[in-house]
Amino acid sequence: MPDIFTKEKRSQVMSRIRSRGTGIELKMKNALEKSGMRFQYQPKMFGKPDFLIFPNVVVFCDSSFWHGRNWKKLSKQLKNKYWYDHIKRNKERDSKVTQTLKNMDYAVLRFWDYEIEKQIEKCILRIAEKVQNEMSNPS
Numbered sequence: 001m002p003d004i005f006t007k008e009k010r011s012q013v014m015s016r017i018r019s020r021g022t023g024i025e026l027k028m029k030n031a032l033e034k035s036g037m038r039f040q041y042q043p044k045m046f047g048k049p050d051f052l053i054f055p056n057v058v059v060f061c062d063s064s065f066w067h068g069r070n071w072k073k074l075s076k077q078l079k080n081k082y083w084y085d086h087i088k089r090n091k092e093r094d095s096k097v098t099q100t101l102k103n104m105d106y107a108v109l110r111f112w113d114y115e116i117e118k119q120i121e122k123c124i125l126r127i128a129e130k131v132q133n134e135m136s137n138p139s
Helices: 007-015 023-035 071-077 081-103 113-118 120-136
Strands: 039-041 051-053 057-062 107-112
Touching: 023 039, 023 051, 023 057, 023 113, 023 120, 051 120, 057 081, 057 113, 057 120, 081 107, 107 113, 107 120, 113 120
Parallel strands: 057 107
Antiparallel strands: 039 051, 051 057
């Protein structure tokens, strides 16, 4: 299926999609603030996680589309090779980033947008449990 927009219009549409300060990030940030956990938003570190929860838990807030949730199904729906390749590369990069951060002794948590939107309390509980586990069992 060809793109319905011209190349210029597609560029304009894509330029408006933010990678920082998204709704799911801000919802997570608000919930973390309420939880009382110490964290840094958008830390300048490898892999560009959305949050660093002290001492060593990194959190990513992943969009279902951009990060390829349900990839088997999604990949069949993507008729345009550009999008298929783009999201596949995102998934590969996410795996490499996760593994590298783990090798650097960070605990890595990734949450899908729908989890953050519908189950933010469970997300915060998972983060708190991970922090507690990391503090009890340092590497």
